[in-house]
Amino acid sequence: MLTSFLNWFGRTPLTRRRALWGMALVAPNVLGLLFFFGIPVLMAFATSLQQWNAIKPPVFVGLENFMRLATDPAFWQALFNTLKLMAMVTWAEIVLALIVAVLLNQRLRGRAILRTVYFLPVVTSTVAAAIVWAWIFQPRYGLIGNLLAPFGLGDVGWLTSRDLVLHPIAAVTVWQRLGFDMVLFLAGLQTIPRVLYEAAIIDGANRWQRFRHVTLPLLSPTTFLVVVLSVINGFQIFDQVYIMTARTTRGGVGGSATTLAYFLYQSGFIRSEFGYASAIALVLFLITLGVTVLQLRLQRRWVYYEAGEQR
């Protein structure tokens, strides 16, 4: 550890000066991160060991919040809901984004317009979009209700049903994330050298084979990035739940739409248990960190980096 730091820092005046310049240049960013991220995280950690309702002085309670969390059925339900949502969202988001990216990577009339259209949801306010989607999913008078009416499904209460409510939330999440993933995939597709496709054609590979054996492996670093981002995002799903259930069930009947982030909000802002909410935040952070580390470990098994590109 120390030796590698010294190697990097440099043993000659020239390399040392360069390293100092480097540090000076990243300093503003690091300071900002420390200030606006590091300090709040430390404060959250301290708060998680306290009982605090925001008005009365906090009381130190040790690990009580965490012990309560372990036995709180509402927490496990929120964790389970979050995982269920991620199971629905992640693969759909990635597969659809990849398909759209490959299609829009071809010479196509109106390509720029189509790309923009797919990217629009990303730059649309989630709150505004979720309000409109809540209308769309309203039974009978909503768009979906009207479309499904011929099949006798016009009056289905998508957002009020215990069993169905995660589906519209997942659909909106996919819709919103798709464009961002598409841009990443498009960038990834541009980096694949044409010569490889030409070589594959000469070898007699058909379209599917070229996609399967050239595109997919060479795109795997991008896919990896998209998966990691999608999972992190999945753990943080909040706005969609907050807005789409705001007019009806606020978190789903019996907490059926309550995600970890929404549970955190409820604990802090509705029940004024800020210590407990901080404990949830910390656990959420650890889970996300753990899953991300796991993914980094597993990436060696399936992510292919071109030779010479050391990462």
Place this chain on the structure above:
Amino acid sequence: MLRRVTLLILVMLLLALPALAQEATPEAAGTPAIAPQACEQPGSLTMWVWDENWAEVIGQAIEAWQADYCPGAEVDLQVQPWGQYWDLLKTNVAGGDMPDVFNMSQDRFYFYASNDALLDLQPYFDEAGVDTSLWGSGMIDPYRWGDNQDLYAGPVNWDTIAIFYNKDLFDAAGVEYPTAEWTWDDFAEAAAALTDPENDVYGAAVYAEYQSGYPNWIAATGTTPIVEAGRTRCTLTDEGSLEALNFLKGLYDEGYMPSVSVVGGTSPDDAFNFWLAGKVAMVAGGSWKLPEAIEKATFDWDVVQLPRNPETGRSRSIVHSVGYVASANTENPDLAANLILYLVSDEGQKFFADAGGVAPANPALQQQWIDSFGDAGVNIQTFVDALQDSQGVTVFDEIWDKINTELVVNIFDQGMSVEDAANDACEFINTQLPEQAQ
């Protein structure tokens, strides 16, 4: 809307007690019920309200206060929209940066009072010679706190609930207009006759949310809705509660009332918009809805008292009063109390009475409020009458979502039985009651 609006309770009591009523009448004519006082020392205050319309009215009142009673005082009046008001307030409390004066609702009062965050206004009312009983107990009792039951809020306004009905739909169905004496049976009959599935018209929508919805019907049976006063017990599984909920569910099961999903939400605004769109003939609405109905309804309509329970013969309305409170940590407590005194005085409340929106809490100004609607052809007196047998707010923030959204969705959307839904709600409510009550 309890929240947005508010409530009122008390005035009723005033009107109900002949002695008080007699006292109030001469006051209205001569000396003011509550007179403002000059401030001792001007300073600066921040004030939060959640309604833009109110901010305008309150802003005018503050200007008058600055001109007549406290030259040199500065008030930074801020609107924090309802959707984020309480979250922001909590955040600011946590950051030690509460507004000096702000609006409070009765269901949220407990949290702030029990944490010593509010200024005791009783000494100021006493010093100014205000007899707080002039508001009547329903409007202010939920704002009392401590061993001496001191008053911590100055009531801004009141509101009660009545049935808004579409006369055109009544005429089309050949149903007679209701009177204040009508019963639940009459109501059910009318709902059945008014329902017209072919034209997508429902008879009634009256179950949604605490203040406008099913709790009024529970109150009519003589049972305190949802939680006994003082947070001692969940009452949803009591006989009266089950009777009221089963009555409403019967109407829903028959198809006379739309589901939550069809209406689009559990807020009474959703049901009211449905009524404005001509899709339901009768809706339960608060007095705060009058301006909107007058402005937007494209059909003939009127209001009538909630129907009477056949056994008790009572028609009861939930009443709520929004309050002005001051922070316990304000740097200018005397000034904050002086401003609140002005805002609840006859002079300060006049601005609300004239604005023709919510009804002012000050009992001296009721007729002025009714008159402010001009010749609307609507029986606005109904809302004042509803004060006579009204029910004060006993619920609180922590159980709000459970009783306003979950219980309602379970029964009026998911088809759960009333008994199961009530048991489910009580199980949760019990976890939120003070320890000794469990």
